[in-house]
Amino acid sequence: MAGYKSEIRHSDITALEDKVTRGSYHKYLKRLTLKKVRGFRDREVSFDFPVTALIGPNGGGKTTILGAAGLIYADVPPRRFFAKSGKYDSSMKDWSVEYELIDRDLNRRISVARVASFKQAKWNRTAVDRQVLIFGVERTVPATERRDLTQAVGSSFVAASEVALTSAVATHVAAILGKPIEGYNRLTVDKAGRITIFAGQTPGGDEYSEFHFGAGEASIIRIVSAVEEASDGTMILIEEIENGLHPVATRRVVEYLIDVAARKSCQVIFTTHSNDALAPLPARAIWAAYSGEVLQGKLDIAALRTIAGQIDAKLAIFVEDSFAELMVTSSLRAIGNVEIDAVKVHAMGGAGPAIRVNEQHNIDPTSTFPSVCLLDGDQAESAEAKERVFLLPGATLPESHVFSRVLDRIDIVAAKLTAAMQLPLNRQETVKEVVRRRDLINRDRHVIWEQIGEDLDFTAGFIVASAFLAVWAQEYPEEVETLVGQFGDLVPRR
Template sequence: MNAGNRFRSEIRHGTIQELAGKVAKESYGQYLRKLTLAKVRGFSNIEVSFDFPVTAVVGPNGGGKSTILGAAGLPYSSVPPSRFFAKSGKYDDSMQNWSIEYQLIEKGLNRKLPVLRTASFKRLKWNRTAVDRRVLIFGVERTVPASERQNLRRAVGSAFEAVRETCLPDHVIDQAEKVLAKPLAGFRQLFLDDIDRLSIFSGVTALGDGYSEFHFGAGEASVIRIIAEVEAAEENSLILIEEIENGLHPVATQRMVEYLIDVAHRRKCQVVFTTHSNDALAPLPPEAIWAALGDRVIQGKLDVRSLRAITGQVEADVVVFVEDQFARDLVATALRRDGGVELDMIEIHAMSGAAVAKNATLHHNSIPTTWQPALCFLDGDQGELADEDKQIHLLPGNSDPERTVLDDICSNLDELAAKLTLSLRLPLDRQQQVVSVIRTRRTTNRDVHLIFQQIGEDLGFLSAHDVAHAFLALWANEFPEPTKMIVDLIRQAQQRGRPTPASA
């Protein structure tokens, strides 16, 4: 559990589980279930499954985010291949023999079995047997300010009058207000042509004065446009969004993703978006997130900042990957206690579980141009994933690190009570209360990831972060052998340099 993450989604956990269950049961009329990049750009035989109806694709620049996004649209006839995979004469000879394989849910074609399709580029053109599905695409150009878009110049000038005007529907205003956190009553859509292909929005100030999209924030106009089009789309539509956070405040980015999860729930839509933002990942479950790393992918929730470490684009001597924030704090505490390792030269990254941490380590160490070694420390109960030859190690104990630290402290709690009370920044006259709370919570706790939060609440609303750090500091000082093991492995890696590349 990441005690430092204060984000709390308004999407109920039950809704997340329900949506994931619908995908597992294939309870959709239309759904892109899986794609395999047999050969596309840097990818070869790479599979991406869509295990949640809202999928985020993250990655460094050039990692392949747009490749996956474009590939998601290619099996559908409404998406021209050139939208994402344009060929520029002889300069794109590498496109020859590109191939993408698909597993689709298409109940109109086969009610019982997935429908298989292939899109391939041969003889200078794309070949595909596409199926019909409504696909909405929102590219990065959506956040270009109206004043900089040449196709809107006709709306400039005192003589401009729209071909047609409509009030934004109440349900569109309601959803957009939730994302933007501002009143949108009186907003209108102004159409510039007879076929409704080109439009701008207009709003009203609190004083009743009107203003056009030329005076909107680019992110504000983007949100309203996306929501208006999504709410007008039919059920089972596919929505593709490039760089969802463009032009948005971090909180608005989170709310936008929550809106898309809500759309998936209400309207059975499927969404795929690319992002560089941790805020866009916060509302999503781990299975909804893929990291594109140039020639491979990793599924699971991770900190976007760790992507540079995974791909070796850091200046540190050693990179360490662990399962979660508590494990990260444990390793950092061990290094601080030792004092012999320069902390600025060690990067420690909390991932979202054992598999993601291990895969990140293997990928980092497999890159030929990466000079610094990566190590992985998994929780003590992940012995089946450990592989010391590939730098996949275990933290002390045979369970979650929270359990190990708690049990070690409790094994000598009466003697350590005074030190722990002071470490918690409490007066010594509360020492017996500290002991009583810890013993009670240790007995009643069902989820050890919550233990420090529970102890903090019982002691007077101390933060989980402060309680965890108090336990860790005392544990590192009183039980030096486990921390020495961690530090020794990091120091050895720092001294020997980059290990032999490991294959995933």
């Protein structure tokens, strides 16, 4: 996700978050509580953004939450996600899910409460009417492997009907796939209209069927066609959204779904193993499921693997953001004799997620290595050595602290800083001038590295931040020692 710039504007994200907060929907699932379902007990998931990503290890519970979200709606048969196989599924006894939802057809003023429970060998629910689209992993099965398409094989096949993709569908699909979509049709295979297949055209005008599509191409056409035809307020459930897609296409399809949420007031929930699918989303739109736990926040997949104990490590460090992650990594390298590869540092998208994950990791009896949490200086009230929660240097943001420290010695360290930013040494005076000017006009230290980089021949913000950290570590070794010393007994040494 580093360096990725979404085409969705921040104002659009904020507007959608505000719409959820105000409850300005005709139909919307606000939250569900997994009272008892599979490995979950009394775990709540809130839907604070209309497009929600569910991440987690295999078997962690992503599909359980996805299925539970749809279970309260009449369009979704319970067996789609929670089938019972006779005596072999006796564990389903007393499963239940509680819901808080908006449905203006049922109550125009307040939220509606509902429960779905598994009693006496069947699901009991007062199902609510709402259109629900489900796109399972079977959507990416190649056409040549689909048994229902055998009647479309052969030179004598003629479709029962042909319908051209609308211009809107073609435009959205083209934007996602990054290629023109012209002359594409949806073909009805059977007279009842239940089985369909797509056909396209080469730039030269030659026709070809879905038997010669890429799995991802067919999947996107199918999803976009159905979504554009759906009613406003529809719920859309997608399993493993990245299946068959290039990383860029994965990001674009999530951006398309955010646009759908804005245009059509739809609600989207999808599962994924891809960081690219998370890139366009705000932190509140992402939930991790693992080992019977749920956690809201912008985790990446590597962090989740650490939390779930799926990697070899000797220490995990959870911090608030990417700069803190870079600061801790730089400090460990500066200390020397640290087994760097055995330490996993992860940005958690805020103090709350960092604290909660650290707590859960350290009380988990299956954890094979310890963890610590390092918070920004403005979180001093949350520091607790007994809980392995410590602070980064400075009283506020670590960005502010590092910038100020380097600025204090800018005349002395200008050459080091210039070289570290991969600039010619004869640019030292320019570097000093830029740093001092930005100190005066910058209003948000979170973005100061990018601003300095723009002033210096568009040097990448990551390079600028790394340069400042390298100089800070060299000039203030006592601060590095103090930082690492808070948990020094846990740091693996060579």
